[in-house]
Amino acid sequence: xxxxxxxxxxxxxxxxxxxxxxxxxxxxxxxxxxxxxxxxxxxxxxxxxxxxxxxxxxxxxxxxxxxxxxxxxxxxxxxxxxxxxxxxxxxxxxxxxxxxxxxxxxxxxxxxxxxxxxxxxxxxxxxxxxxxxxxxxxxxxxxxxxxxxxxxxxxxxxxxxxxxxxxxxxxxxxxxxxxxxxxxxxxxxxxxxxxxxxxxxxxxxxxxxxxxxxxxxxxxxxxxxxxxxxxxxxxxxxxxxxxxxxxxxxxxxxxxxxxxxxxxxxxxxxxxxxxxxxxxxxxxxxxxxxxxxxxxxxxxxxxxxxxxxxxxxxxxxxxxxxxxxxxxxxxxxxxxxxxxxxxxxxxxxxxxxxxx
Numbered sequence: 001x002x003x004x005x006x007x008x009x010x011x012x013x014x015x016x017x018x019x020x021x022x023x024x025x026x027x028x029x030x031x032x033x034x035x036x037x038x039x040x041x042x043x044x045x046x047x048x049x050x051x052x053x054x055x056x057x058x059x060x061x062x063x064x065x066x067x068x069x070x071x072x073x074x075x076x077x078x079x080x081x082x083x084x085x086x087x088x089x090x091x092x093x094x095x096x097x098x099x100x101x102x103x104x105x106x107x108x109x110x111x112x113x114x115x116x117x118x119x120x121x122x123x124x125x126x127x128x129x130x131x132x133x134x135x136x137x138x139x140x141x142x143x144x145x146x147x148x149x150x151x152x153x154x155x156x157x158x159x160x161x162x163x164x165x166x167x168x169x170x171x172x173x174x175x176x177x178x179x180x181x182x183x184x185x186x187x188x189x190x191x192x193x194x195x196x197x198x199x200x201x202x203x204x205x206x207x208x209x210x211x212x213x214x215x216x217x218x219x220x221x222x223x224x225x226x227x228x229x230x231x232x233x234x235x236x237x238x239x240x241x242x243x244x245x246x247x248x249x250x251x252x253x254x255x256x257x258x259x260x261x262x263x264x265x266x267x268x269x270x271x272x273x274x275x276x277x278x279x280x281x282x283x284x285x286x287x288x289x290x291x292x293x294x295x296x297x298x299x300x301x302x303x304x305x306x307x308x309x310x311x312x313x314x315x316x317x318x319x320x321x322x323x324x325x326x327x328x329x330x331x332x333x334x335x336x337x338x339x340x341x342x343x344x345x346x347x348x349x350x351x352x353x354x355x356x
Contacts, residue, residue: 003107004135005078006128008144011118015109017131018082019099025147026050026075028127029290030116032269036336037095038064041072044156044177045246045288047219048149050076050127051268054116059095062086066336068179072098073156073219076129077106078115105129123264124290152220153177153228153247157198166192169211169352174198176218176228176247181333185345186214199227202234211352212241215248217331222250222260222291229255241324241351243344246289249327253318259297263314266290270337273310274317274330282310283341286334293318293329324351 003017007028030052031040037058040051051074060083077099086094099106107129119125126144128135156177164183168190173183176198183193196205198218205213213235222229225247232255235242244252250260267287275282293315295305300321307317307328317328326348332341 001131002133003129003131005107005110005115006130006135006137006140006144007118008125008127008141009122010137010141012137013110013115015107018079018096018106018108019077020103020105021131022103022105023128023130023132024050024076024105025126025128025144027124027147027149028052028078028119029124029266029268030054030112030119031288032271033337034270036270038066039068039336041074041077041098042067042069043179043288044069044073045217045219046074047152047156047177048075049219050074050078050129052078052112052115052119053080054112056080056112057083059083059086061088062091063093063095063098064088064090065092068181072102072104074104077104078110078112078129079106079108080110080112082108119265124266149220151224153198153218153225156219158195159197161194161196161200163192163194166190168192169349170194170208171212171214172196172205172208172210173214173216174200174205174248176216176225176251178216178218179331179333181335182214182216182245185333185342189345189349191349202231202238205235206238206240210240212243212348214348215242215244215252215327217246217248217288219247221262222247222254225251236323236325239323241348243348243351244327245331245333246329249318249329250291250293252325252327253293253298253303256302256320257297257299258303259294260291261294263290263292267309270334272330274307274341275310277306277308284338285316285330285332285341286337287330289329
């Protein structure tokens, strides 16, 4: 069946329908990873977005147990070529069936690299995936321009707390859309990890008497999370060690008076170089974000830049003055992806008084 991708600038690309056969409007973003499509699909940070994979062949090793959550989260999936016959002894099914099962529409057979160039040149924009060959472009464009992702953290966060027992340090993980490998990375270092829903109050978290607090990644515009930001102000004042990743990094910056801004097309992929400003060392990182902390709005008495993106000099991390708090924009728990920055979990263990 034919399918069409309509962008808000009026561009129309024709391909073949994959997954669920229904219309969807979403924010269109691209990911440059050459592998790990399953982890991309199951990353809650993609809620409210349709993902373009720049690597041309997707699905060749099927659906495996390597998932970052229990289900896929993107609104739509856009690929150059979809493998219909996966070859992998661990495969449990195909991408096609996976998308159908979770009612996610997609499109294949379009030039995803040309589409990526459009998004890079003009910036991230909204789009519609439709199988209606008689679509009304004039009627569709106002709908596309009006779309916003909204507060998608509420959609992806866990509904009740859960604990992974351990004999080491006691960590509470605030779930804004956490990838499973964050809890795994802490747990394999001996931590007892208790995962809490995003809107848990600071008072409830502190009642757990944790050795440390972990703030997770997640989707959407951080400024939409006003109630969460208010609670993070209280956690900042608690003097408990805090480590934050991605959305958690942005929310802590907002909670302490800094500002965030939307990027032209964001960073999404597994090969982004970041520089540690203290040591000068460069690490290759996995990233997935469309917003960034504006360092011009930082109070130097509160926080200082700790990492910077080598490609565009945007902020990639903060160190908080007089506090056991550090935050990063990239993903040290990346899986698959570069493990260069996994040592940051060891730094967190040491901040809590443990041994790495």
